[in-house]
Amino acid sequence: MRPVVVTVLWGLVAMSPPVVAKPPVADRLATGSELSVDERARALSLGPWPPARRADPSNRVSGRPQAIELGRRLFRDPRMSSVGYVACVTCHQPDRAFTDTKARAHGLADLPRNTPALFDLRQQRWFGWGGSSDSLWMASIRPILDPRELDGSLATITRLFTRDEELAACYRRVFGVSPLRQPGRTAVNVGKALAAFQETLVTGRTPFDDYRDALARGDRDALAAYPAAAQRGLALFVGAAGCVRCHRGPNLSDGEFHATRGAGVVEIAAPVVSDGGRFDGARSLKQHPLNLTGRFNDDASRRNASATQRLVVNTALQGRFRTPSLRNVAVTAPYLHDGRVDDLSLALQHGAALPAPQVADLRAFLESLTDRDGERRPWSSADRLTPCP
Ligand code: HEC
Ligand code: HEC
Incomplete structure (x- = not known):
């Protein structure tokens, strides 16, 4: 009889009204x-x-209307992808709150993570679930080059501007140079225009x-x-x-x-894929040439790079998410x-x-x-x- 009593009692405890003082x-x-x-x-x-709008000092075209327009066009342009049909908008869809309703993203291959809605990103300083980017423009270049997302390259970016004279003129107007001059620099600037656009996605x-x-x-x-x-x-x-x-x-x-898991915490469901979270994100960020300590940060003072500089990668970061x-x-x-x-x-x-x-x-x-x-x-x-x- 005993277990039954315990169960019943436990049931009563679980059902009793919350103690909301x-x-x-x-x-x-x-x-x-x-x-x-x-x-x-x-x-x-x-x-x-x-919140008050403030420009991103690491991105010299942040807040500039023409950069926003260039970024808006690039965001839905599939021509930067290797296959010609994947764009940012494939996963970040405006009529689905800039996400895709899928559990985990799928571009040219499966990704292990859910597509975040791109709102209010000026309020963040680390980007991605594990914070593998420390600027919005860095987080915007990664998917272009990721083989599972756009699978683009410097060649696909150059090809886009070679074929679309109007877009190239728009780029020149924003950055003051031809997009064909220095492809590496162009890829960074494409990220900065995409970031300028995404900064306008405010709830x-x-x-x-x-x-x-x-x-x-x-x-x-x-x-x-x-x-x-x-x-x-x-x-x-x-x-x-x-x-x-x-x-x-x-x-x-x-x-x-x-x-969000640990002692005393009830597991909703087991994680689907094992994911290092912040540990992987921080490790990748620290060694990445596009982070804020590098030469593409437009803030000469480098004040905005101190958090990345101070970041220490250790196993305590394993399984943490933003x-x-x-x-x-x-x-x-x-x-x-x-x-x-x-x-x-x-x-x-x-x-x-x-x-x-x-x-x-x-x-x-x-x-x-x-x-x-x-x-x-x-x-x-x-x-x-x-x-x-
Ligand atoms: C295949 C689907 C897919 C495509 C295509 C895609 N994204 Fe994403 N995006 C994701 C996923 C999944 C994440 C989460 C990544 C992570 O945590 O590492 C993400 C994260 C981001 C973030 C970070 C958001 C945050 O809250 O920190 C930004 C910014 C972003 N994407 C912009 C873009 C841009 C710009 C493009 C086009 C160049 C693009 N994405 C293309 C799926 C996609
Ligand atoms: C210890 C810090 C922490 C506390 C406390 C906390 N959260 Fe969270 N919350 C997180 C993190 C981190 C995630 C993302 C976890 C993941 O992706 O695995 C999250 C995710 C969420 C989500 C899912 C959002 C999405 O877009 O996927 C909701 C909803 C949420 N929290 C609500 C709450 C509510 C309500 C409470 C209080 C009952 C709460 N959280 C307490 C850190 C916290």
Whole structure:
């Protein structure tokens, strides 16, 4: 009989309502919401949104309208690929939130990782799930040359500009030299134009941002417009569930690398492919000629290279991945670096198994991080596009 009793008791424990300490009445009156004074302070740290635009000092064409337009054209141009039909847009599709709905990417061959949505990348300083690039332009050159992605080369890039005089003129206008002069330099500049374009992929304001600003203003009417479940989810996110430890700041990402499996952590499902994560990423980055310590960094001061210089590769980095931003997360399934989870309610439990009501509240909060465009994105959120010559 004994095991049955234990099972029943365990069932009761597992089903009992979550211990979500409701903030004391005085606290709630002070904030005009479901949040305590402390939780309010932490909720405010998840904004404001959108962040101020700032150019990338490592990329001298960052923010330049003509570079953005050149990058926008290159992003959907399959002619840089060896086979002539793979482009960035093959995997990063605007009408699928700049991702591809696949668990793991497939270009000319299988890749071991999920295609990330390319939003808000100016907020990051390491790129890729394992941070194998330290600039957006470096992360944009890698897929051109990767045999599993575009499988391009200096020859395919040169061929593109030889055959398309208008594109070559556009390039000359942006960089002041012919794209045929120095193919190595051209490949780097193509990455910089692609980066200038991707910097314009910024998510818009969300119901959460309106709530957060209402909290800052103390606007009780506006606070009431935010669903109660999302308010409870937010309280958990910044409080008891501890999510904000890693998913922090306005982009809901600390930009750093963490292991999400370990002692006491419930396994959602076994990883599909073994992946060194940050260990492989850091090792590759340190020795790569395109990193910020090299000669293609346009910031002569090299101040932006210090994190890469200081980076120490050791086995503690094994199996760590970059904390993803959670903006628009509801429209970017499947989840995690290997896309092994389809359901947002499961994905958000990567750190711990939570009682069902808490999962539902956290999910309501995450859904309130979706902007108006959601899954189907405009081609560019640049204010205006300058035509190429
Ligand atoms: C075959 C599908 C595929 C193609 C084609 C592709 N990508 Fe990606 N992209 C991915 C995957 C998968 C990752 C994650 C790579 C990793 O973690 O190492 C990624 C990562 C990135 C990142 C880093 C994003 C982040 O959040 O840090 C950038 C930037 C990027 N790609 C830009 C591009 C550009 C520009 C092109 C075209 C030149 C391109 N990609 C072509 C699948 C693709
Ligand atoms: C220790 C740092 C850390 C904490 C704490 C944490 N996360 Fe994460 N989160 C990550 C990392 C790292 C990943 C990516 C893991 C991977 O790809 O294998 C991730 C992935 C996710 C994803 C999937 C996003 C995507 O695009 O694939 C969601 C959703 C998520 N976290 C929500 C939460 C919620 C909700 C909490 C609190 C209950 C939380 N996280 C706590 C670091 C953390």
